[in-house]
Amino acid sequence: MNPLIKIRRDLHQIPELGFQEVKTQAYLLSYLKSLPQDRITIKKWRTGLFVKIQGLNPQKTIGYRTDIDGLPISEETGLQFSSSHADHMHACGHDFHMSIALGVLTYFTGNPIADNLLFIFQPAEEGPGGAEPMLKSEEMMEWKPDLIFALHIAPEYPVGTIAVKEGLLFANTSELFIDLKGKGGHAARPHETNDMVVAACTLVNQLQTIISRNVDPLDSAVITIGKITGGTVQNIIAENARLEGTIRTLSSESMKKVKHRIEALVKGIEAGFECEAVIDYGSMYHQVYNTESVTRDFMKYLQKETEVKVIECKEAMTGEDFGYMLKEIPGLMFWLGVDSPYGLHHAKLTPNEAAIDVAVSVMTSYISHLENKI
Ligand SMILES: CC(=O)N[C@@H](CCC[C@H](N)C(=O)O)C(=O)O
Numbered sequence: 623m624n625p626l627i628k629i630r631r632d633l634h635q636i637p638e639l640g641f642q643e644v645k646t647q648a649y650l651l652s653y654l655k656s657l658p659q660d661r662i663t664i665k666k667w668r669t670g671l672f673v674k675i676q677g678l679n680p681q682k683t684i685g686y687r688t689d690i691d692g693l694p695i696s697e698e699t700g701l702q703f704s705s706s707h708a709d710h711m712h713a714c715g716h717d718f719h720m721s722i723a724l725g726v727l728t729y730f731t732g733n734p735i736a737d738n739l740l741f742i743f744q745p746a747e748e749g750p751g752g753a754e755p756m757l758k759s760e761e762m763m764e765w766k767p768d769l770i771f772a773l774h775i776a777p778e779y780p781v782g783t784i785a786v787k788e789g790l791l792f793a794n795t796s797e798l799f800i801d802l803k804g805k806g807g808h809a810a811r812p813h814e815t816n817d818m819v820v821a822a823c824t825l826v827n828q829l830q831t832i833i834s835r836n837v838d839p840l841d842s843a844v845i846t847i848g849k850i851t852g853g854t855v856q857n858i859i860a861e862n863a864r865l866e867g868t869i870r871t872l873s874s875e876s877m878k879k880v881k882h883r884i885e886a887l888v889k890g891i892e893a894g895f896e897c898e899a900v901i902d903y904g905s906m907y908h909q910v911y912n913t914e915s916v917t918r919d920f921m922k923y924l925q926k927e928t929e930v931k932v933i934e935c936k937e938a939m940t941g942e943d944f945g946y947m948l949k950e951i952p953g954l955m956f957w958l959g960v961d962s963p964y965g966l967h968h969a970k971l972t973p974n975e976a977a978i979d980v981a982v983s984v985m986t987s988y989i990s991h992l993e994n995k996i
Contacts, residue, residue, distance in 0.1 A: 637692025640746025685767025
């Protein structure tokens with residue numbers, strides 16, 4: 623079997639949530655130790671890793687980042703190498719991202735270039751976010767790349783396709799948690815209580831009006847409530863309820879406006895239901911903004927020198943904390959076609975493994991082309 627496919631399948635079986643990637647880190651380390659060590663320096667960072675390959679005559683450092691965490695999803699692919707961790711799955715392709723990063727890294731240990739290379743194995747992309755603290759780490763201060771690259775699998779595109787665009791690629795994000803506290807009581811005596819299930823349902827419906835009534839129709843924004851919890855049993859009126867969701871906007875101004883409207887509606891719920899509400903925005907990700915000149919060079923190179931089909935895509939409302947790295951370092955992220963009938967964050971996501979070699983070949987070739995180029 624292709625060794626990178628074996629790596630992908632091994633990693634697929636051990637998905638771990640953000641900052642709990644202990645087995646993943648151990649697996650990556652054990653693979654890295656099997657490579658020739660003469661040019662490699664490895665530094666652990668929490669559950670992630672920095673791996674530097676010393677260049678032959680370095681003028682700059684080229685960075686390549688992969689995320690390493692999984693999601694709290696029960697896998698339903700029926701694959702022989704399905705997740706062995708109950709209720710956890712690599713349903714966002716980070717198993718692919720890691721095996722591609724290892725493939726590119728392995729190539730350059732045997733074929734060093736003039737420039738230094740820095741591979742970043744970043745925890746907690748799905749939350750609470752590893753990119754921003756990694757960026758501020760001592761290791762990053764010492765080894766900070768001059769250019770940085772990353773990819774994300776795209777189930778909607780065929781294998782052999784790369785989709786990218788200059789400028790904005792992914793949205794600004796903010797998590798959203800709202801806790802409601804009222805007065806519970808007997809199911810048959812609603813007049814003595816403040817029912818937080820009814821308050822939560824009302825609020826979920828009101829939140830939908832922000833996108834339709836407060837955001838410019840020519841702008842785009844998303845509010846998704848992915849989880850509601852509340853109450854205890856069917857015949858007790860709920861004292862507590864909690865909404866968990868995420869906000870996506872194309873600009874930081876719209877993010878401020880959406881939050882302002884959420885706060886106003888939550889105040890209305892507090893007044894209307896005589897309850898208390900606490901809003902917590904959790905973690906926020908900066909938009910992914912691809913450096914124009916780097917993206918133009920990348921697209922031109924792929925079209926001229928490789929067989930991949932390059933698509934100029936639209937921006938997406940997905941989020942990625944790689945945006946923090948691109949805020950400080952020129953570079954880009956692109957979508958890699960993996961052709962799965964089920965999308966990202968779906969329990970049946972089955973990306974086509976043929977895309978792994980496509981990505982390794984594109985990235986080894988493009989990084990080699992960057993050697994000695996500023
Ligand atoms: C590529 C991708 O799917 N990224 C996640 C990032 C989530 C950030 C955070 N936990 C949030 O939900 O706001 C995404 O859901 O877009």
